Amino acid sequence: MAKLDEILTFNERFVENKDYERYATDKLPHKKMAIVTCMDTRLVELLHSSMDLKNGDAKIIRNAGAIVSHPYDSVMRSILVAIYELGAEEVYVIGHYDCGMTGLTHHPVLDKAKERGVDIEQMSGVDVETFLSGFDRVEDSVRSSVDVITTHPLLPADVPVHGLVISPETGKLDLLARDQFRSK
Ligand SMILES: [Zn+2]
Numbered sequence: 001m002a003k004l005d006e007i008l009t010f011n012e013r014f015v016e017n018k019d020y021e022r023y024a025t026d027k028l029p030h031k032k033m034a035i036v037t038c039m040d041t042r043l044v045e046l047l048h049s050s051m052d053l054k055n056g057d058a059k060i061i062r063n064a065g066a067i068v069s070h071p072y073d074s075v076m077r078s079i080l081v082a083i084y085e086l087g088a089e090e091v092y093v094i095g096h097y098d099c100g101m102t103g104l105t106h107h108p109v110l111d112k113a114k115e116r117g118v119d120i121e122q123m124s125g126v127d128v129e130t131f132l133s134g135f136d137r138v139e140d141s142v143r144s145s146v147d148v149i150t151t152h153p154l155l156p157a158d159v160p161v162h163g164l165v166i167s168p169e170t171g172k173l174d175l176l177a178r179d180q181f182r183s184k
Contacts, residue, residue, distance in 0.1 A: 025056025033058040034082035042168040050171025065101030068145035104134030
């Protein structure tokens with residue numbers, strides 16, 4: 001059975017059995033936090049559990065690498081919506097050790113795209129190198145993302161931004177930067 005069909009079958013039972021009831025909450029983050037973190041599969045439940053977060057506690061924004069790459073990208077927009085529309089009062093940037101974005105460069109990605117029949121010439125005029133690059137050290141990336149947030153003109157002056165790195169094995173958090181505020 002295709003994965004999608006398995007999911008749809010499971011989902012019917014989930015709803016019929018009212019398994020959703022234990023997740024009931026509302027759309028506001030009860031702990032008034034917005035978290036930017038990585039899409040790494042090891043963090044799906046570990047991040048919540050290791051930070052004592054339950055369904056409904058925090059707005060979680062995930063991408064590859066927990067990177068806020070540009071002041072006007074979708075991550076920054078999500079942070080601002082979390083603050084202004086949903087009541088978040090703190091921002092956490094949480095990268096992790098052993099991240100797949102460590103050392104990522106555009107060459108192997110483009111090679112794989114070519115192998116799969118993609119005409120990469122369509123990308124001419126695009127800064128593919130920046131678009132498909134990761135970072136050398138997760139600590140530097142977290143600090144850089146914190147900088148993008150704290151220099152954003154739309155960040156309220158009273159919202160602290162914290163930078164951390166989590167272990168994808170133990171969930172241990174290492175604090176890199178705490179209580180960074182808007183600097184412009
Ligand atoms: Zn990662």
